[in-house]
Amino acid sequence: MACAVFMNILFLFKPDCSTDQHKAAQICSLIRHLFLRSEMASQVEQVLEPWHDLTGKVVFVTGASSGIGKEFCLDLAKSGCKIIACARRMDLLKSLCDEINGMTISTGSESKSKSEAVPVRAFAVQLDVSADEVTIKAAVQKAWEAFGHIDALINNAGISGQPRNPMDFEEGDWNYIFRTNLTGSWLVAKHVCINMRKAKQGGSVINISSIAGTNRVMAMELGINNIRVNCINPGIFRTEITQGLVDKDWFNNVTLRTVPLKTLGTINPALTSLARYLIHDSSVYVTGSCFIADAGTSLATIPIFSSL
Numbered sequence: 657m658a659c660a661v662f663m664n665i666l667f668l669f670k671p672d673c674s675t676d677q678h679k680a681a682q683i684c685s686l687i688r689h690l691f692l693r694s695e696m697a698s699q700v701e702q703v704l705e706p707w708h709d710l711t712g713k714v715v716f717v718t719g720a721s722s723g724i725g726k727e728f729c730l731d732l733a734k735s736g737c738k739i740i741a742c743a744r745r746m747d748l749l750k751s752l753c754d755e756i757n758g759m760t761i762s763t764g765s766e767s768k769s770k771s772e773a774v775p776v777r778a779f780a781v782q783l784d785v786s787a788d789e790v791t792i793k794a795a796v797q798k799a800w801e802a803f804g805h806i807d808a809l810i811n812n813a814g815i816s817g818q819p820r821n822p823m824d825f826e827e828g829d830w831n832y833i834f835r836t837n838l839t840g841s842w843l844v845a846k847h848v849c850i851n852m853r854k855a856k857q858g859g860s861v862i863n864i865s866s867i868a869g870t871n872r873v874m875a876m877e878l879g880i881n882n883i884r885v886n887c888i889n890p891g892i893f894r895t896e897i898t899q900g901l902v903d904k905d906w907f908n909n910v911t912l913r914t915v916p917l918k919t920l921g922t923i924n925p926a927l928t929s930l931a932r933y934l935i936h937d938s939s940v941y942v943t944g945s946c947f948i949a950d951a952g953t954s955l956a957t958i959p960i961f962s963s964l
């Protein structure tokens with residue numbers, strides 16, 4: 657590529673003018689320098705951040721039809737993962753899988769000097785995680801069989817609803833939130849981990865927020881099977897469940913004044929980089945940990961309450 661640019665630049669200069677030739681040589685040397693630096697930067701990146709290449713890893717993502725889960729799927733597909741995308745809205749999952757199945761990515765393992773083009777694959781599994789255990793077990797089995805195994809689970813499906821005064825909560829709503837966010841996440845992880853344990857290949861479970869207790873217990877119990885369990889606690893990112901909050905007219909101002917990093921950032925790379933790291937063997941000694949990715953929001957402890 658550097659050579660082609662060099663030829664184009666030479667073409668712009670008259671060959672009989674020595675000053676211009678000198679200038680061309682200087683520009684060429686600068687371009688070669690920049691090119692070598694960018695090649696070196698990518699080699700350094702491969703050593704320092706090897707999780708950019710996750711070729712061949714099979715990742716099961718719940719809550720993949722929108723928001724954080726969807727961005728995880730697209731980002732991990734670009735890093736070479738095979739994706740099993742799971743949620744209730746099958747039309748959204750299908751269009752996500754079509755998008756991923758149409759991608760070709762260029763990837764090279766650490767030992768190879770040349771990168772090669774590989775197709776990426778995605779498969780959709782419909783599941784309501786608030787369903788009973790038999791239904792969840794069957795959906796996990798279908799997911800497992802899609803590519804023959806699962807290396808990582810991102811337990812991301814969840815609901816929040818509007819922040820509400822506890823006195824206004826109906827018991828049914830309360831139970832539904834627990835069933836989805838807590839029981840559902842646990843049952844999905846339970847059946848993925850039973851399969852992982854049987855396959856004896858280890859694995860990585862990444863819980864997205866709000867189930868820190870389950871995270872610790874699972875990490876303690878599954879360490880012996882080389883299955884690592886960690887949790888990502890996101891701050892506030894614009895998705896379907898936060899839209900009502902982030903669209904308030906005071907929101908940007910409050911963010912600027914109270915968030916230490918002065919921005920809430922975006923899902924990619926704020927959360928996707930953590931997920932890549934936790935899937936890659938670089939995090940082989942990391943289990944039972946919670947990673948807060950919130951630009952420091954929780955340090956300021958501004959509460960979110962119902963009258964906001």
Ligand SMILES: NC(=O)c1ccc[n+]([C@@H]2O[C@H](COP(=O)([O-])OP(=O)(O)OC[C@H]3O[C@@H](n4cnc5c(N)ncnc54)[C@H](OP(=O)(O)O)[C@@H]3O)[C@@H](O)[C@H]2O)c1
Nearest residue numbers: 719721722723724743744745784785813814892893895896
């Ligand atoms: N955005 C934030 O700022 C933020 C902050 C902290 C934590 N989180 C957590 O991040 C996770 C993703 O949220 P998000 O912000 O990306 O919201 P989102 O855009 O509303 O995505 C939620 C996802 O969960 C799926 N889902 C909901 N109920 C489900 C059920 N019963 N069965 C299966 N899938 C279900 C939805 O798909 P279907 O409707 O198609 O089923 C959707 O794909 C949630 O666990 C949330 O608590 C988000």
